Amino acid sequence: MGLYYHGLRATSATYSVNFLNLIPIITFIIAIMLRAEKLMLTKWPGRMKLMGTVMCVCGAMVASLFKGRRLHLWATRLLRSHATATSPAGLHHGMVAGTLFLCGSCLSYALWFIVQVFPSKYLVTTLTCLLGSLQCFVVGISLGHSRAEWKLKWDLQLLTVVYSGVFNTGVTYVLISWVISRRGPIYPSMFSPLLLIITTAMDSLLLGTNIYLGSVLGTMLIFVGLYAFLWGKGKELQLADVAAAQKTAAVSEEEAQEQGGDDMA
Numbered sequence: 001m002g003l004y005y006h007g008l009r010a011t012s013a014t015y016s017v018n019f020l021n022l023i024p025i026i027t028f029i030i031a032i033m034l035r036a037e038k039l040m041l042t043k044w045p046g047r048m049k050l051m052g053t054v055m056c057v058c059g060a061m062v063a064s065l066f067k068g069r070r071l072h073l074w075a076t077r078l079l080r081s082h083a084t085a086t087s088p089a090g091l092h093h094g095m096v097a098g099t100l101f102l103c104g105s106c107l108s109y110a111l112w113f114i115v116q117v118f119p120s121k122y123l124v125t126t127l128t129c130l131l132g133s134l135q136c137f138v139v140g141i142s143l144g145h146s147r148a149e150w151k152l153k154w155d156l157q158l159l160t161v162v163y164s165g166v167f168n169t170g171v172t173y174v175l176i177s178w179v180i181s182r183r184g185p186i187y188p189s190m191f192s193p194l195l196l197i198i199t200t201a202m203d204s205l206l207l208g209t210n211i212y213l214g215s216v217l218g219t220m221l222i223f224v225g226l227y228a229f230l231w232g233k234g235k236e237l238q239l240a241d242v243a244a245a246q247k248t249a250a251v252s253e254e255e256a257q258e259q260g261g262d263d264m265a
Helices: 002-010 013-020 023-033 044-065 095-114 121-143 156-183 193-207 213-264
Strands: none
Touching (some): 044 193, 044 213
């Protein structure tokens, strides 16, 4: 998270959001290399998983990079008073360093999805947040020398910090760890492109930001790709359950035959 924020500061929001769309494909590749996920291209479930992953990434890239015609979905915004955020002059600089930060962030997220092997979800979440806080504290002391940067007031800034710590970090980490333990490391990463869709819709509905044709086309690709991946993953789980049931039945039959032979003896 810290790497992503530093990459965002060094580049731009439009440039950095595209790297979030690479998390599913990076997680997919690393999980297959480490054998944390199986990919059987000889069967349709494996093909659908691969096709769904590629379609999700392509849809997110289309929604981010292609605009097209402006669409008028609703007339007004719900939050009428807001100021357009502008970046200070000279803030977005150092594209090379920013790109390296963003690549490191995507790699860290992908590896975090894969290494969720701890049985205690609450303990691993607590340790993750504690170590992340210590790292941010050391980096903050090294880079921020002004006391004003450490002060919190009873305003929207404090609400943002509390929301980010409780929901965006703590609750999210627990839920993701639980999903990974049940469905594997690739499953939660496939929902990352939905972040772009939800953010675009809420930004337009609340703040009146324009929605373009590219966003709609990208959304359709993401939904189709996500459904294809979930279908393939579900079929693989069903086949695994059937194979496990057959293996258990075979073992039970062998034990029954051995017991019958002992009784006859």
